[in-house]
Amino acid sequence: MSAPHILLLEDEGALARALDRRLRRDGYTVAVCETLANAKLAARRRRPDLAVLDLRLPDGYGLDFLEWLRAEVADIPAIVMTAFGELDDAIAAMRLGAVDFLKKPLDLDALHRIAADALAHETPATRAADTRHGATPTEDSALIGDSAAMRTVAAQLDRIAALATSDAPPNVLITGETGTGKDRIARVLHGRSARAEAEFVQVDCAALPRDLIEAELFGHEKGAFTNAHRARRGLLAAAGRGTAFLNEIGELPMGLQAKLLTALESRTVREIGSDTEREIDAWFVAATNRDLAALMQTGEFRQDLYYRLNVLTLHLPPLRERGDDMIALAEHFVARTAARHDRPAPRMASDTRDALLGHDWPGNVRELRHVIERAVLVHAEDVLEAAHLQLPAPWVSLSRDATDSIPTSASASAGTLADNERVLIERTLAESRQNISEAARRLGLSRGALRYRLEKYGLEGR
Numbered sequence: 001m002s003a004p005h006i007l008l009l010e011d012e013g014a015l016a017r018a019l020d021r022r023l024r025r026d027g028y029t030v031a032v033c034e035t036l037a038n039a040k041l042a043a044r045r046r047r048p049d050l051a052v053l054d055l056r057l058p059d060g061y062g063l064d065f066l067e068w069l070r071a072e073v074a075d076i077p078a079i080v081m082t083a084f085g086e087l088d089d090a091i092a093a094m095r096l097g098a099v100d101f102l103k104k105p106l107d108l109d110a111l112h113r114i115a116a117d118a119l120a121h122e123t124p125a126t127r128a129a130d131t132r133h134g135a136t137p138t139e140d141s142a143l144i145g146d147s148a149a150m151r152t153v154a155a156q157l158d159r160i161a162a163l164a165t166s167d168a169p170p171n172v173l174i175t176g177e178t179g180t181g182k183d184r185i186a187r188v189l190h191g192r193s194a195r196a197e198a199e200f201v202q203v204d205c206a207a208l209p210r211d212l213i214e215a216e217l218f219g220h221e222k223g224a225f226t227n228a229h230r231a232r233r234g235l236l237a238a239a240g241r242g243t244a245f246l247n248e249i250g251e252l253p254m255g256l257q258a259k260l261l262t263a264l265e266s267r268t269v270r271e272i273g274s275d276t277e278r279e280i281d282a283w284f285v286a287a288t289n290r291d292l293a294a295l296m297q298t299g300e301f302r303q304d305l306y307y308r309l310n311v312l313t314l315h316l317p318p319l320r321e322r323g324d325d326m327i328a329l330a331e332h333f334v335a336r337t338a339a340r341h342d343r344p345a346p347r348m349a350s351d352t353r354d355a356l357l358g359h360d361w362p363g364n365v366r367e368l369r370h371v372i373e374r375a376v377l378v379h380a381e382d383v384l385e386a387a388h389l390q391l392p393a394p395w396v397s398l399s400r401d402a403t404d405s406i407p408t409s410a411s412a413s414a415g416t417l418a419d420n421e422r423v424l425i426e427r428t429l430a431e432s433r434q435n436i437s438e439a440a441r442r443l444g445l446s447r448g449a450l451r452y453r454l455e456k457y458g459l460e461g462r
């Protein structure tokens, strides 16, 4: 059996080196990453058994990465390194399934103990190997929801999956608000198609800087650019006869849209620095939470690429239109969270059901999952009460003139991390006269990362 593999996300060079040395001495292999973008690439290249992460990274927030990672590698244990006073972060990390915390300044012996404990349980790698041989369905293959809207989706899904047999199956575009399950449905689509035995590769167009997306999608020759120490096949080719899932396609920079269009039309790619074409066999499935038709109007998305991608469309309805699915999903998340933490699952009070049905879930299934996980973890009681859900107060849109009434960072410290994040974004937007680029700069986020959050919280900028 190979040594467990640890993904270490830490941007302080000296500390990263010390942790790396210690973990290698303890017999693990380690991928050290300084940014979220690199950590995503490293996790795709080799699936980690454990993640050890800092929270404040140069290109974003460690917990966003943890959320992404847990969607990629279900149940991966994670250890979060926190500084004094990061209590809200610690609670949020627990919600996302972090198994333990290491307080800074770090004690390397404590790291040794905690990592060994976390890895003593079944690791994602061993579990993947087990399920490959048996027919045990993974949680990711389940699509919870029996509302009329979701039954329509399920029927369309089966029809589309059946079309993936030919050499050049029709491209699919999955649309729907943030958190409606586009990523999950892409995996289900792949799993139900004749391509299920081949690879499913995913590229997140919003998460990576332009140069990295280009190299990830198309691959490169050795020496094609600084740091290209060896040749690497792009993901479109790496998908083989499987599925290439282009997530958040609306964020793909214009220059790359043209290159992708050529690849889709010719079913070949040209690696960066190469002058020969490589054939691609993959099935293309793209997803977006943006209105591509509107982006075409403003010249931000190519019309020809839109029509090329949108041969078949699968639209995921927002959670607020799925009726009692909310309850079924909530029960599923209650049972799953309780089981993960070895607790009996609490019963839902009837006012809890009413509260779930009465909320409009702008963040859809993802928001519901977070709300439930937090409630179950924080309130270890037999009955889950409506008050435990801490659903946010109805959202009040704030005009620029109302900036004064927006809480300052001191007064914003009560409430959940998400509440505070939303308040901070709203305030910064107002201070930036709703200009997204300016607000992103002030917040230290990329435009794509801020847009993602605006969608998530139902906010608008320009």
Ligand SMILES: Nc1ncnc2c1ncn2[C@@H]1O[C@H](COP(=O)(O)OP(=O)(O)OP(=O)(O)O)[C@@H](O)[C@H]1O
Pocket (backbone or CB within 6 Å): 071, 142, 143, 144, 145, 176, 177, 178, 179, 180, 181, 182, 183, 184, 185, 288, 289, 329, 365, 366, 369
């Ligand atoms: N029908 C479902 N049954 C069970 N879990 C679901 C379902 N739909 C979504 N989820 C869960 O909700 C979360 C959000 O789903 P997902 O990441 O697929 O959404 P998305 O639409 O791709 O979001 P975004 O647009 O923000 O990328 C994930 O944890 C996913 O596993």
